Amino acid sequence: MSEETGSTHDYGEFVATLLERKPSLSRRLQQVAQYLLNNPEDAAIFSIVEIARRAGVPPSAITRFAKELGFDGFAGLQALFKQRLLGPRMSYADRLQAVNREVAAGSREPGDPRDPHEVAETFIQAAFDALLRLREDVAGAALTPFVDALQKARAVHIAAARGAFGVGSYTYYGLSRIGKRAFLLDNLGAMRAEQLAAMDADDALLVITFDDYTPETVELARKAAEAGRTVLAITDNELSPVAPLASHVLYVKEGRLGHFRSQVPAMVLCQTLVMSLGYRTPEVAAREPTRRR
Amino acid sequence: MSEETGSTHDYGEFVATLLERKPSLSRRLQQVAQYLLNNPEDAAIFSIVEIARRAGVPPSAITRFAKELGFDGFAGLQALFKQRLLGPRMSYADRLQAVNREVAAGSREPGDPRDPHEVAETFIQAAFDALLRLREDVAGAALTPFVDALQKARAVHIAAARGAFGVGSYTYYGLSRIGKRAFLLDNLGAMRAEQLAAMDADDALLVITFDDYTPETVELARKAAEAGRTVLAITDNELSPVAPLASHVLYVKEGRLGHFRSQVPAMVLCQTLVMSLGYRTPEVAAREPTRRR
């Protein structure tokens, strides 16, 4: 980790360097450059041997290429391509690249990652990435049946704990606002089971849980499913323990940062559900909600 | 089980197989399955050692997993993920550009605005805008003194109601997670005043309120300020009634779309504060390493 990477830490920057230096590279190295720029995904994924084969050069040419551009070796070069592919750590939009360059140029300090401003930057990028993913996930998701189910329910009971509690609270608030009867199963006074028992046959349970799958929340979903209640789930993937219990499931693949997961996409999805439901209840949409002009 | 189970050469098929076979897998192997589904990109890119580290299992568990599912070894399993990543989908960069163009143009084909997918699109765009604005706001904001104040407080009491309750809950959870003593003033049993009175002289009150400035929340801030307690505020602008009561204020200019406010920027800001504080608490920082290496 000393003076290794020489020139570039960022893919865009790397491309710029390459363009500039291409004329001064030897023929073979230009060929390598050509291939890498044309197949950045391959470059991220395959071994040097495989890449060499595809590019029609010997592996040693690629090693030489990496060194020529100031990397320690192939690994350093490939790291750049991996980053690009992984997302949250890559520059995410043209508008924001300007700022990235500022940082690179030194008009802003690269900075201590513990500086709150740096942390903010990181989380904002993570949120961007998470939203991009949500956008894709949602495109193929069955939102309408989910909203149908919410509409059909006489009341919605919400189970969401720990990391998901914020999203659950927000959804509870949103549903209440549009005039949907909603209850938050907050396990107050350890009355979780009793709160659940208060569910009517026509009611639905909305379960929101991710990743650690808070056992209490999963348990609530199981009990409700066993009791024959409608269970709706928002969770992160097909193996989630609540998925098989629910009649409708929406998946939010979340962008994590360290151990902290971005609540953003789940929040936006819930907003969407609430609003979509709101549109369907004309009298509520017409009614001016409290304290809003 | 005599037939080749591992003939899945397509990611979707693999997920299906996994779903079916999950119950019969051992605990560890389920954990591996879970991680792989949650982080398919990582699975495509990193070595077995790195993946094992991130999933919190020994490398051999992953090898066992691969064999259990009928692959020759890890390589065969990983090939699936690589294929998925390279697949027919647009490259990441292309996707980003597409979104940018759409967002910038602000114009997509109209469609029915009540269609949940349209609603989702709208909210996602709103969230994008809100994040961009937050990015600007945060650049000039005094985050560090705010975090200092949080750190100095022996315990943090959080007042956030109605629309802000979700963000408040999340912040409460986050602070607790990093080992900061935190309390949520939820007005349980109408004991708001008593909950506030339980504040110690060294404690701080974190007020989160926007727009409608929930009177109860403002009242809490006022009481705390009168009692000489440290008041920290997150609100939307300089005219907010809580601004003059607080020793430190952070402003989140609302990214509203129609008349629905996006909770996203407030959420991200709170994440940032929690994480920044977390970095300062050594034992927590050690427990929660970031992905930077």
Place this chain on the structure above:
DNA sequence: TGAAAAATAGAAAACTCATTCCATTCGGTC
């Protein structure tokens, strides 16, 4: 509660991959 079976972690072995080095080839120059 105890014995048998299954699952597991970790270290050592087997293997793959990346890099180095040097003999050979290539391209330019006189």
Place this chain on the structure above:
DNA sequence: GACCGAATGGAATGAGTTTTCTATTTTTCA
């Protein structure tokens, strides 16, 4: 067309990754 230096390919080496194996732990069932 022959010389020289740079560029190149490929085998040998070394680093890193995966797999296997076994002692230990955990779970299951009587």
